[in-house]
Amino acid sequence: MTLEQFKAWLLSRGATIEPSTSEWELVRYRLPSAPGVQIIYRNKKERQTYTGTSFRDWESAYHQVNNLVERVKIPSQPLNIRERSNARRELIVQLRKRDGDNCFYCTTDLFNGEIDPTIEHLIPKAHKGSNHIGNLVLACEPCNQRAGDLPLIQKLQLRKISQ
Numbered sequence: 001m002t003l004e005q006f007k008a009w010l011l012s013r014g015a016t017i018e019p020s021t022s023e024w025e026l027v028r029y030r031l032p033s034a035p036g037v038q039i040i041y042r043n044k045k046e047r048q049t050y051t052g053t054s055f056r057d058w059e060s061a062y063h064q065v066n067n068l069v070e071r072v073k074i075p076s077q078p079l080n081i082r083e084r085s086n087a088r089r090e091l092i093v094q095l096r097k098r099d100g101d102n103c104f105y106c107t108t109d110l111f112n113g114e115i116d117p118t119i120e121h122l123i124p125k126a127h128k129g130s131n132h133i134g135n136l137v138l139a140c141e142p143c144n145q146r147a148g149d150l151p152l153i154q155k156l157q158l159r160k161i162s163q
C-alpha cells in the first residue's frame with residue numbers, strides 16, 4: 001500500500017488530513033473515530049513510525065485495500081463491454097457496502113433511482129492515481145465533473161462539512 005492509497009482510505013473514513021509540520025511527518029490526520037492527531041513519521045532509516053491509532057489504521061487500511069482488490073479482481077487485460085460493465089457494477093456494490101449510498105462530496109443519495117452513481121478517483125488518474133478501490137469513492141456526475149483533476153487536498157475542501 002502506498003501512502004497515497006492510505007490517504008485515500010483515510011478520506012473515505014471521513015478523516016481530516018492536516019499539513020505536515022516537519023519533513024519527518026509523512027501524514028498527519030484526525031479521524032472522527034479517535035481523539036487527537038495521528039501521525040506517521042519517517043525515521044532516519046526511512047522506516048515508518050506510528051503514533052496513537054495510526055499503526056492500527058495503517059493495518060486496517062492495508063488489509064481492506066488488499067482484500068477488496070482480491071475480491072473485486074479487476075483484470076488488467078482489456079475487457080469486452082459486458083465484462084467491463086460487470087466489473088464496474090461489482091465495484092459500485094463494493095464501494096456502496098464500504099461507504100454507503102451517498103455522494104462522497106455533496107451527500108446526495110446515489111441510489112434513489114434518479115441519478116447514476118459515478119466512480120470518482122480521489123487521486124486523479126492524471127496524477128498517477130490508481131484504479132485501486134482504496135483510491136475510489138462514489139460520487140454524483142456533477143461532483144465528479146467539478147472534482148476533475150484537482151489535487152486531493154482541494155477535493156477534500158469540496159466535501160460538504162455537515163456529514
Ligand SMILES: [Zn+2]
Nearest residue numbers: 103106140143
Ligand atoms: Zn455530489
